[in-house]
Amino acid sequence: MSAGHTxxxxxxxxxxxxxxxxxxxxxxxxxRRVPDVSEAQDMTQAFFAxxxxxxxxxxxxxxxxxxxxxxxxxxxxxxxxxxxKAKAQKRGGGRAPIPLDFESxxxxxxxEPASGITAEQFYDQQWAIALLGQIIKQLEAxxxxxxxxxxxxxxxxxxxxxxxxxxxxxxxxxLNLTEAAAKKAASRMRRRYRELLREEIxxxxxxxxxxxxxxxNLFNTLEL
Amino acid sequence: xxxxxxxPKCGAELPDxxxxxxxxxxxxxxxxxxxxxxxxxxxxNPTTLWSGFVPPEPxxxxxxxxxLEILELLGKGGMGAVYKARQPxxxxxxxxKILPPEIxxxxxxxxxFTREARAxxxxxxxxxxxxFDFGQADGLYYFMMEYVDGANLxxxxxxxxxxPEEALAIVPQICEALQFAHDEGIVxxxxxxxxxxxxKQGRVKIADFGLAKLLGKAPAEVTLTGTHQAMGTxxxxxxxxxxxxxAVDHRADIYSLGVVFYxxxxxxxxMGRFEPPSKKVQIDVRLDEVVLRxxxxxxxxxxxxxxxxxxxxxxxxxxxxxxxxxxxxETAEFESLVRGRMKVPAIGLxxxxxxxxxxxxxxxxxxxLVPGSEVFSMRTMIxxxxxxxxxxxxxILVIGASRMFDLQSYRIAVLAAxxxxxxxxxxxxxxxxxxxxxxxxLSMGNVQTAFARESxxxxxxxxxxxxxx
Numbered sequence: 001m002s003a004g005h006t007x008x009x010x011x012x013x014x015x016x017x018x019x020x021x022x023x024x025x026x027x028x029x030x031x032r033r034v035p036d037v038s039e040a041q042d043m044t045q046a047f048f049a050x051x052x053x054x055x056x057x058x059x060x061x062x063x064x065x066x067x068x069x070x071x072x073x074x075x076x077x078x079x080x081x082x083x084x085k086a087k088a089q090k091r092g093g094g095r096a097p098i099p100l101d102f103e104s105x106x107x108x109x110x111x112e113p114a115s116g117i118t119a120e121q122f123y124d125q126q127w128a129i130a131l132l133g134q135i136i137k138q139l140e141a142x143x144x145x146x147x148x149x150x151x152x153x154x155x156x157x158x159x160x161x162x163x164x165x166x167x168x169x170x171x172x173x174x175l176n177l178t179e180a181a182a183k184k185a186a187s188r189m190r191r192r193y194r195e196l197l198r199e200e201i202x203x204x205x206x207x208x209x210x211x212x213x214x215x216x217n218l219f220n221t222l223e224l
Numbered sequence: 225x226x227x228x229x230x231x232p233k234c235g236a237e238l239p240d241x242x243x244x245x246x247x248x249x250x251x252x253x254x255x256x257x258x259x260x261x262x263x264x265x266x267x268x269n270p271t272t273l274w275s276g277f278v279p280p281e282p283x284x285x286x287x288x289x290x291x292l293e294i295l296e297l298l299g300k301g302g303m304g305a306v307y308k309a310r311q312p313x314x315x316x317x318x319x320x321k322i323l324p325p326e327i328x329x330x331x332x333x334x335x336x337f338t339r340e341a342r343a344x345x346x347x348x349x350x351x352x353x354x355x356f357d358f359g360q361a362d363g364l365y366y367f368m369m370e371y372v373d374g375a376n377l378x379x380x381x382x383x384x385x386x387x388p389e390e391a392l393a394i395v396p397q398i399c400e401a402l403q404f405a406h407d408e409g410i411v412x413x414x415x416x417x418x419x420x421x422x423x424k425q426g427r428v429k430i431a432d433f434g435l436a437k438l439l440g441k442a443p444a445e446v447t448l449t450g451t452h453q454a455m456g457t458x459x460x461x462x463x464x465x466x467x468x469x470x471a472v473d474h475r476a477d478i479y480s481l482g483v484v485f486y487x488x489x490x491x492x493x494x495m496g497r498f499e500p501p502s503k504k505v506q507i508d509v510r511l512d513e514v515v516l517r518x519x520x521x522x523x524x525x526x527x528x529x530x531x532x533x534x535x536x537x538x539x540x541x542x543x544x545x546x547x548x549x550x551x552x553x554e555t556a557e558f559e560s561l562v563r564g565r566m567k568v569p570a571i572g573l574x575x576x577x578x579x580x581x582x583x584x585x586x587x588x589x590x591x592x593l594v595p596g597s598e599v600f601s602m603r604t605m606i607x608x609x610x611x612x613x614x615x616x617x618x619x620i621l622v623i624g625a626s627r628m629f630d631l632q633s634y635r636i637a638v639l640a641a642x643x644x645x646x647x648x649x650x651x652x653x654x655x656x657x658x659x660x661x662x663x664x665x666l667s668m669g670n671v672q673t674a675f676a677r678e679s680x681x682x683x684x685x686x687x688x689x690x691x692x693x
Contacts, residue, residue, distance in 0.1 A: 126241075132251045133243035140244070160233055160250035190254065197255040209339070212256070219252040220471040224524070 018067065018203065019048050021134045023100055025126035026075050032119040033079075045100060047078045066214060067204035068127050072120065117224050124221040131218070135196045139189070151175060151185060158186040159193050279305030279322070288361040289320065308371060317371040318356060322364055337365060343410060344433055351401035353421065353431040372429045377417035381487060388507045391488035392541050394420075397428035398481055399534035405433055406474040406530060413472070415480035416460040417487065459483060459493050463521045475523040478530055482518025494519055508544045511537070562674040563631060565665050570628035572658025573644055577621025579651035584614035614649040621655060628662065631678040638666055 027044045034040045051074065117125070136156070143152035154171045172182040201211050229238045231247030242248055282294040285307060293310040295317075300306075304323040311318055341358040348354060357368040377394075380386060386394075398420060405412065412419075412433050421429045458466065462479035465472050486494045489511075490504040500512040514536050520526040527533050591607045624640020627633040644659025646652075665671055 128252060129239060129241055129243065129248050132246075132248050133241070136243040136246065136251075156244055156246060157232075160246060160254050194255055201255075215252060215255050216471050216473070219249065219256065220473070222249045222252055223471065 014203070016052060019051065022068075022071065022127060022130055023048060024130050025123050026071065027100070028126040029072065029075070029119050029123035030079065032122055041100075043079060043082060046082070047075055048100075050078065066206070066210070068124070068214075072123055121221055121224055124218065125224070128218040128222055131200060132197075135193065135200055138196050138200075139193055142192070143189075152189070155182070155186045155189055159190050161190075282307060285320075285322070288322075288364055289366075292318070292320065294320070309368075317373075319353075319369045319371045321367045321369065323366070325364060334360075341367065343408070347405055347408060347410065347433060349401055349404045351397045351428050351430060352405065352433060353429045369431070370429075372421040372423050372431075374421055374423035374429075377420040377422060377484070377488070380422060381417055381491065386488045386491075388489055388505060391485065392511075392537060393426065394422065394428050394488065395481070395485055395537050396534045398430065398484070399530040399537075401428070401430045402474075402477050402481065402530035403534070406477070411472075411474045412477050412480075413465070414460075415477050415484065417484055420484065459495070462523070464523055471523070473523070474530075475526050475528065478518055478527050478533065479520075479523075481530065481533065482515055482526075485515050485518065489515070508540050510540045510544075514540070559631070559674055559678070562671050563629070565668070565671065566628045566631065566662075569641075569658045569662035569665055570625045573621045573628070573640060573655060573662060574625035576644060576651040576655030576658060577618045577623075577625060579654060580614040580618030580621060580649045582618075583650040584611045584618060587611035587614065610649075614651070617643055617646070617649045617655075618651065621651070628666075631675050632682060633679070634666070634672060634675040637662070637675070641666060 023044060026047070027040065030040045030043050031037070034043065140149075140152050140156075143149055154174055158168075158171075168179045168182045168186070172179045175182060177185070197215075198208075198211050201214050202208055205211060205214050229245075230236065231238055231250055233250050234247060236247060236249055238245070238247055243251065279297060279300050282296055286292075286294045289309070291311070291313075293312060295308045295310060298306045298308050298319065304321050306319055306321045309318050309320045310316070337358075341355065345355045345358070353372060354370040355367055356370065359366065398415075402412070402415075410433060412430070414432060415430070419430060419432045421431055423429060460480040460483045462472070462476035465476050483494060486492070486498075486501060489501040489507060492498070492504070494515075501507060501515055502509045502512050514533060517525070518527055518533060587607045587610050591604060591611070620640050620643045624637050624643070627640070628637045641659045641662035644655035644662065647656070649655075
């Protein structure tokens with residue numbers, strides 16, 4: 001996990017990019033706990049500022065804990081500290097805050113405590129979704145770069161495998177390909193998706209052998 | 225409110241922020257399926273390994289382990305063979321488990337082996353078979369573990385019917401071991417009676433922790449139509465494990481624990497629509513809940529921690545301690561009520577008894593002091609008789625009264641009350657009314673019950689008192 005091991009500028013950049021991807025689940029979590037929207041936003045913003053400034057991650061023990069769990073724990077500590085102090089934290093103290101798009105986050109977030117899952121479970125779910133979103137975006141970007149945007153658009157539904165709803169025949173027509181070619185393209189995209197997924201997860205766990213477990217855990221939380 | 229869409233594959237509701245409109249669950253699952261694709265080529269099919277494996281004779285094995293004395297083959301299991309051996313230097317017995325030789329041909333295996341073995345070696349717990357050493361001896365992978373002098377639970381279940389009390393003593397130990405391992409992030413995945421050892425002191429030791437993961441999948445997981453041995457393991461496997469579902473975690477162990485628990489209590493496996501254990505054997509009904517909850521098909525509805533199972537079992541056991549039945553408070557109240565009833569007549573009879581004793585004494589004194597006729601005169605005789613009667617009645621009354629106080633010896637109490645009514649001593653004036661009163665009270669149903677209970681209790685206390693060394 002490169003983000004945590006040293007305090008080099010490299011690791012900071014890695015950390016910053018991780019934060020960019022995963023701030024939303026934390027925000028979702030704090031929204032579940034704090035009814036006031038602007039307070040929730042402030043907290044999230046302040047936490048990330050502090051996280052990057054003090055490079056908390058360096059102190060995370062390397063052999064325990066996934067980044068996902070670590071992040072939530074750190075956030076919880078941060079929150080309780082803040083609430084104890086009971087004073088509003090200034091936004092990063094003059095530093096340019098990380099651009100967090102609260103607006104669109106708020107529009108897509110559904111805060112009702114659905115089916116009795118805890119805030120932590122909600123966090124995990126949102127983490128999973130954020131992760132997947134990141135991967136899909138990457139995949140889309142890759143396809144765009146090689147001029148295959150249309151391919152991506154049509155075949156993305158097949159990443160999850162074959163199912164009723166679309167057929168390769170239809171898609172092949174749209175893309176002007178044979179059915180066989182369409183299938184091949186889909187399977188290639190699927191493979192690339194998996195690679196990207198595992199790479200991304202490997203960044204947040206402490207070893208390639210833990211990737212499978214993390215995927216399973218995340219799948220588990222989505223099932224709730 | 226935006227209309228919610230459903231995933232065309234799994235049918236689940238799509239969240240608003242679903243990545244590019246694709247179902248996150250299916251996406252995540254797709255990430256998993258890859259693992260199996262990638263692995264299957266290189267992965268050994270465990271079933272082929274075990275069927276061809278013939279464990280070497282102890283003499284033949286000895287050359288692999290010059291530092292040990294290989295004594296005997298203890299057994300051949302699904303994951304290799306176990307031998308009893310002796311470390312001459314330390315003069316202690318150990319168990320050596322060897323894995324089938326073919327397994328060494330997978331290059332990734334060595335790395336996994338070392339990693340897993342190190343993790344397992346960290347499991348130091350009194351209920352987990354300790355690992356002393358591991359490695360390769362001339363290409364043969366082995367573990368050296370603590371030797372457990374006892375039998376595995378399969379033998380115990382098969383030979384003598386396990387008594388419920390014994391099962392209830394075994395389960396908490398299994399829970400402790402499981403909780404410890406789970407806290408270290410290790411799931412057993414193959415909990416079954418064959419893997420649960422009980423030593424001569426009645427201590428439980430769980431073996432083969434984590435080996436299922438180390439060796440790929442447990443043989444039964446790969447094929448459902450495997451050998452008889454593989455089929456046997458299936459019964460203990462959690463549903464999510466059997467379906468090959470990805471999300472198998474420590475709760476699978478809890479399911480297996482439930483199966484073992486049920487089997488220990490009833491002697492049968494919980495299959496299909498099975499009856500709760502309390503309907504099959506005499507146990508506390510509350511244990512049904514514990515067993516059934518462990519056996520929930522959905523992991524989320526199961527106990528989430530082995531320690532919770534232990535807590536529940538122990539609290540039920542404590543509450544149903546039959547030496548002092550839970551009805552105790554009732555009994556105490558009831559008892560004091562009866563004692564209250566008994567008190568006054570008992571006092572009265574005691575007084576009458578004492579009066580009689582005094583009268584007897586008086587008669588004797590009179591006889592001795594008052595000068596009179598010859599020893600055998602009429603008067604003397606009368607006095608002697610009176611004295612004797614008074615004495616006897618007095619004694620009976622006093623004893624009877626004390627029995628009444630203690631709610632013991634119902635018969636003696638009744639006898640005393642009857643005697644009290646007989647007009648044969650001076651205390652009669654007092655003893656008559658109290659005697660009648662006593663008889664009335666003694667004839668009451670609940671009074672008789674109280675007497676009976678108290679006597680039983682006395683009896684049990686005496687017995688248990690003698691059992692305590």
